[in-house]
Amino acid sequence: MGGMFHLVRKNLGRKKLRTLFTLLSVVIAFILFALLGGLNRAFTAGVELAGADRLVTMHKVSFIQLMPISYVARVEGMDGVRAATHYTWFGGYFQDPKQQFGLFPTNLEKLSDIYPEYEMPPDQREHLMETRTGLLVGRAMADLYGWEAGDQVPIFSSIYPKRDGSYAWEFEIAAIFTGTGNTADEMQAFMHYDYFNEARQFGQDMIGWIVTRIEDPELADTVSGAIDARFANSPTETKTSTEAGFAASFAAQFGNIGLIVQMILGCVFFTLLLISGNTMAQAVRERTGELAVLKTIGFSDARVTGMVLAESLLVAVVGGVIGLLIGGLFVTGAASALAQFFPGLAMSSGTLLWGLMLAVALGLVTGAWPAWRAARLDVIDAMGRR
Template identity: 40%
Template structure:
C-alpha cells in the first residue's frame, strides 16, 4: 500500500464529512472562478484600449448627445489624426433578449479610427461604404445568428423610432469583420449614421460620442484639454478622456467591482479555512493512536508529517479543482448565449490564481495538524487510547 493510498483512505474514511468539506471548498472556488471571470470581462475594455485613442462625450453624462458639427471641428484641431462619431442603437434581433452591441457610424472615418481593431477584406469595406443600408457585423455575432454576406436583416431598436412608427431598421450585411487580437470580441454591429439620422423621429444631427486618434500618444493630454477648452462655454460642453478611462467609466457605474469581488471571495475562503482547518485538526486528534502505531511500526516522523499535510492538500485540490472546472464550464456556456451582455473569458491568470489559493489553503489547514503529528510521542499517543 502506497503513501498516496493511505492518504486517500484517511480522507474518505468518513464519507459524509469528506463530501461536506469538499462541497464547501467547491463552492468557494466556484465563486472565485465566476467572479474573477466577470471582473476580467468588465475590465477588458480598459486593458485593450488603444494608447492613441481619445473619446469625447457630453460633460453631463456620456448618455447625453453632442452636435454632429463637433466632429469636423475636432478633426481640424492640432494633434488630431482621425476623428469619427458613434451613436448607440440599443439594438436587438427579433427579441429583446437577443441584444446586440450596435452603433450608427460614419463608415469611412470609423474605419480610419479603428483600422487596427477591425479586420475584413477590402471588397467588403467598399461594399459597406457604398450601401447606405449596409452594416458591418462581428464574426461572433454572425455565427450566433447564422448570418451571411448579403442577408437582409431586421434590426430593432429600443431607442430610435422611424417616421412611420416602426422601430425596425432593415439592413444588409455587407461585411463580417474579425478582431485583430484574440482578446478583442467580434460581436458588434455598425450601420450608417445617415440612414439612421434621416429616418429617426428625434435626435437629428446629434451623435453620442466622438472618437479620435492623436498623432502621438504623448499629445493625449494636450489634445484633450484643447478640445474641452474649445467647447467649455457651449450648450454641450465636453469631457475628453482616453479610451481606457472612458471604458472604465462604464464599469464605475456599477460601483467598485474589484472590492466587491475581493470581499465575497475573501469571506468565502476565510470561512472555508476555518471549516477545513477544524476538520483536519479533529481528524488527526481522532487518529492519535493510529499515528502512534505507525511510528511504532517504523514510519518516520517526517513521513507522518508529509502524509497529514498531503491530506490537507488533497482536500484543497480535490474540491478546488472541481469548483474551478465547473466555473470554467459555466463561463464557456455563457459565452455562447445569444445576446449575452458580457464577453466572458477564463484566462490563464484565473487558473494560476486558483492553483495558488489551493496551495495556500492546503498549507494553512494542514501545517498545524501535520506539525502536531510530527511531534507526537509514542507515550502520549498510547496514553490516549
C-alpha cells in the same frame, strides 16, 4: 516518497465519507470561483479590449447627452491626433426589445482608421461604402442571428423613430467583420451616420461621443486635457478619458462588480477554511496514538508535519482542480448561450492561475495548525492517553 504518499492516501481513505464531503465542499467553492471570475471578466471585458492609443470624448454632464457633430473636425485637427470619428447609441434590437445590442451610427469610412483590428473582405467593404442602408456587423453577431452578407433585415430602435414615426429601420447586411487577435468585440454593428441623420425624427447633426486615435499613448493625458480645454465654457462641455477609463466607468454603472465578487468569494472561502481546518484538526486528534507510534519508529517532526500538510494539500488541490475544470465547462457553455448579453464571458488564464494558487494556499492554511500540533506531539504523553 512513495511510502509517504501511501500513508497519506490511507489516512484520507479511512474516513471515506468525511473525506468525500470535504472534497465536495472544496469542489463547489472552486466552481463558484470560476463562475464568478467569468462573470467579472464579462463586465470588465471592455477594459481589456480597449486600445491604449484611443481616447473617448463625451458630454461632460452625462453619457446620454448629445454633442454637435462639428466637434469631430475640431478634435481631428488638434496636435497629437491621428484620426477621430463619432458614435451614437442607437438602442437597436432585432426581434426582442429586451435583447438590445450595440448598433452605432458612425462614419464608416473612418472606422478602420480608429479600429484597424476590424477586418472585412475588400469586396464587402466596397459594397458597404456604396450602400446607404448598408450594415456592418461582427461575425459573432452574424452567427447568432444567422445573417449572411446580402440579407435584408429590419432593426428596431428603442430611441429613434424615423420621420414617418416608425421605429423599424431597414438594412442590408453589406459586410461582416472579424477581429484580429482578442482585441475586437464582434457582438456589435455599425451603420452609416448620414442615413441615420437624414431619416431620424429628431437630433439632427448631433452625436453621442467621439473616439480619437492618438499618435502616441504617452500623449493620452496631454491630448485629453487639450480636447476638454478647447470646449471649456461652451454650451456643450466635454469630458475625455482613455478608452479603458471610459469602459471602466460604463461598467461601473452596474455597480462595483469586482468588489461584489471578492466579497462573495471571501465569505465562501472563509467558511470553507473553518470547515476544512476543523476536519483536519479532528483527523489529527483521532490519530494521536498512531502519530506517536510513527515518531517512536523514527519519523522526524518534519516528516510528520509534511505528512499532515500533504493530506490537506491533496484535498485542496484535487478539489480545486476538479472545481475549476467543472466551472470552466459551465462558463464555456454559458458563453455561447449568453453571447448577446455577456460577449466577454470566459474563464481567463489569470482566473485559472489564481484558482490554483488559492487551492494551494487553502491547503497550507487549513493544514498548518494540525501539522504544528502533530509536530509538537509528546510521544510519552500521547502513548499514555492511548
